[in-house]
Amino acid sequence: MPTLLRLDSSYGDDATSVSRALTSAFTRAWLVGGPDRAAVEHDLRTDPVPPPGHGALHWAGTLRAPDVVVPADVESAHTRVLDELLAADALVIGAPLYNYGLSATLKAWLDHVHVPGVTAPFGGDEPRPLRGRPAVVVTTRGTAHDDDSEADGRDHALPVLRLILGDALGMGVRVVTVDRTLSVTVPAFADERERFEQRFAAATAELEELAAGI
Ligand SMILES: Cc1cc2nc3c(=O)[nH]c(=O)nc-3n(C[C@H](O)[C@H](O)[C@H](O)COP(=O)(O)O)c2cc1C
Incomplete structure (x- = not known):
């Protein structure tokens, strides 16, 4: 049964x-795109993943020093996160920009799933089990990040997601971005509202089209 993992990391409800509205639109479109499809929804706000409880979890068992002992409960918490991703045929992530970076919850999740020797190669010919699987990143940003805007170049979240999901894990990363979200809630940005609304509608259509092609 083709399965989509929907991961949300917004601090909002x-x-x-x-970003939740957009990952939700993507999920709905993906579910109607083929028979027997299922979606696993993991909300990191209500069901956060703790950061890896031991540094050795970053490495495949075969790459760890022989005397390293990882407590069984710490190892199994890590394995649960990995298995959820490995079981998914496609991934959609809601990834708002917080203080120029990833949400703390999404960073913790990433720290679990990048494992040289398991999900990423380590110098050899290890298979990359997630290679080629689609990963759709929906990023929302409160202000404008257009070329030459004040915030241009200050998104340090997207490069990390591209590096880990794309370069390391080999997934097919697609990014859909919506800026100026604060125009809805912060009066000082209200004059940006129309541009936000236009971009939101276009991003929804982009995501529905992407979902139909996966
Ligand atoms: C703690 C915090 C830090 C934020 N930092 C930034 C930032 O660095 N740059 C930015 O453009 N927006 C920033 N924002 C605004 C969020 O990116 C914006 O509200 C976004 O829409 C949140 O995603 P959501 O709508 O899915 O909840 C921040 C918001 C919060 C709560």
Whole structure:
């Protein structure tokens, strides 16, 4: 059964979060795109993944020093996160920009899933089990990040997601971005509202088209 993993990392709830509205639109479109499809929804706000409880979890068992002992409960918490991703045929992530970087919850999740020797190669010919699987990143940003805007170049979240999901894990990363989300809630940005609304509608259409092609 083709399975989509929908991962949300907004600190906001369904009523206010722009990224949740977009990952939800993607998921709905993906589910109607083929028979027997299923979606696993993991909300890192209500069901956060703790950061890896041991540095050795970053490495495949075969790459760890022989005397390293990882407590069984710490190892199994890590394995649960990995298995959820490995079981997914496609991934959609809601990834808002927080203080120029990833949400703390999404960073913790990434720290689990990048494992040289398991999900990423380590110098040899290890298979990359996630290679080629689609990973759609929906990023929302409160202000404008257009070329030459004040915030141009200050998104340090997207490069990390591209590096880990794309370069390391080999997934097919597609990014859909919506800026100016604060125009809805912060009066000082209200004059940007129309541009936000236009971009939101276009991003929804882009995501529905992407979902139909996966
Ligand atoms: C703690 C915090 C830090 C933020 N930092 C930034 C930032 O660095 N750059 C930016 O453009 N927006 C920033 N924002 C605004 C969020 O990116 C914006 O509200 C976004 O829409 C949140 O995603 P959501 O709508 O899915 O909840 C920040 C918001 C919060 C709560």
